[in-house]
Amino acid sequence: MRIAVVGAGISGLVAAYRLRMALGDDLELTLVEQGERVGGILYTGELAGDPVDLGAEAFVGRRPEIPTLLRELGIEDQLVYPAGRRPLIWSDGTAHPLPERTLMGIPAGPDAVAGLVDEATLVQIADEPNRPLRWTRGGDVSVAELVADRFGEQVVRRSVDPLLGGVYAGLAGTIGIRAALPTLVAALDAGAANLTQAVREALPPPSTAPVFGGIRDGYRVLLDALLTAAQPKLETGTSATGLERTAHGWRLDPVGDVDAVVLATPAPITAHLLHEVAPDAARAAGQIELSSSAVVALALPADTPLPDNSGVLVATGEPLRAKAFTLSSRKWTHLAEREVALVRASFGRFGDDTPLSWSDAELITAATEDLSTVTGLTITPLEAVTQRWRGGLPQYTPGHTDRVATIEAAIADLPGLAVAGAYLHGVGVPACAASGTAAARRILETPPR
Secondary structure, three states: OOOEEEEEEEEHHHHHHHHHHHHHHOOOEEEEEEOOOOOOOEEEEEEEEEEEOOOHHHHHHOOOOOHHHHHOOHHHHHOOOOOOOOOEEEOOOOOEEEOEEEOOOEOOOOOOOOEEEOOOHHHHHHHHHHHOOOOOOOOEHHHHHHHHHHHOOHHHHHHHHHHHHHHOOOOOOOOOOHHOHHHHHHHOOOOOHHHHHHHHHOOOOOOOOEEEEEOOOOOOHHHHHHHHHHHEEEEOOOOOOEEOOOOOOOOEEEOOEEEEEEEEHHHHHHHHOOOOOHHHHHHHOOOOOEEEEEEEEEEEOOOOOOOOOOOEEEOOOOOOOOEEEOOOHHHHHHHHHOOEEEEEEEEEEEEEOOHHOOOOOHHHHHHHHHHHHHHOOOOOOOOOOOOEEEEEOOOOOHHHHHHHHHHHHOOOOOOOOOEEOOHHHHHHHHHHHHHHHHHHHHHOOOOOO
């Protein structure tokens, strides 16, 4: 078979790898990437002479996809876990412990957010089970609409927004609850009498397994291993400009005739390529908006007395420019062994691309000043690097699951065509890897007629 994979992010690389493993030398595989490197928004740079991830730096450790890939590729020794420290939330000019017993910041009761919100909000949370719940089974609203109504605005701004900002580079007001919190929605659809009950039913059971995992020398180790194993003809700096059906498969410009195509591209590019062959899917994909962000990695003197926490999340409405800090040398044991202290500052939320217009010097200054504010320390970086991610993360707005269902239904009758990517069933690295695997499986199970 001759197959083209468009997009060399983690989704496309996993799809290419799975196809190669299934078809071996019988596969003529072309990997098309409009950028100059593979990895998409996964990027390992260098700071103070060592690798540092400037995109995602962790993955959900309780999902199997990434540990499985590391094991298959013979690089399982790269798997690392955090040191077990918890983050703080910066709210109302003060650092607070991250609430426990919450679901993406939504508390299971008032005790979870005591000290983070005011007394009136705690009373509202405690009284919530006594108020009738208006929920339409199968419906979808923004996370903020539901949580603010039941628990108050402070819970949204101080507890939920900081966590959603880290996952989606968005806010509770723009993220749909059905896509972002499926276990909570399942409890509501099943008839939970109130939000408190639904949160308690949706909380995962207690576990001692690490919540997150990482890769010791950065994501480039995984990306390089996938590329080596997939053995594609790699065409970087090349944009796919057109897709059409042929009598025996597909014609992808500028690659030419192929038997099958995997579109592992951001939603707007997918919409453009599907415009002629699957207009319903194109319309749905075109409705998915993107958020931009920026990352600043700082190397500080090794003896900098950073808080004994994994990071600091910033509540909405605070007079800070950064939305979060990862205290990398505190979070990861292997990074604590380096000769410098490492901190990552994150900027940008949906609807605010301002940080992307700043110069490197302005981003570094903002990161340094805001870190000084939340730590109370005089911060003097030894070295710093920046990375901008324009349109890096899709926004799962209300109705997102319906849009994804439309996309997948529209291509179901198009053999030899599959889609993958962060805009489908999760923005995290494991979810993207799973989408790449699912796309490869679809190609293998529905070959062109």
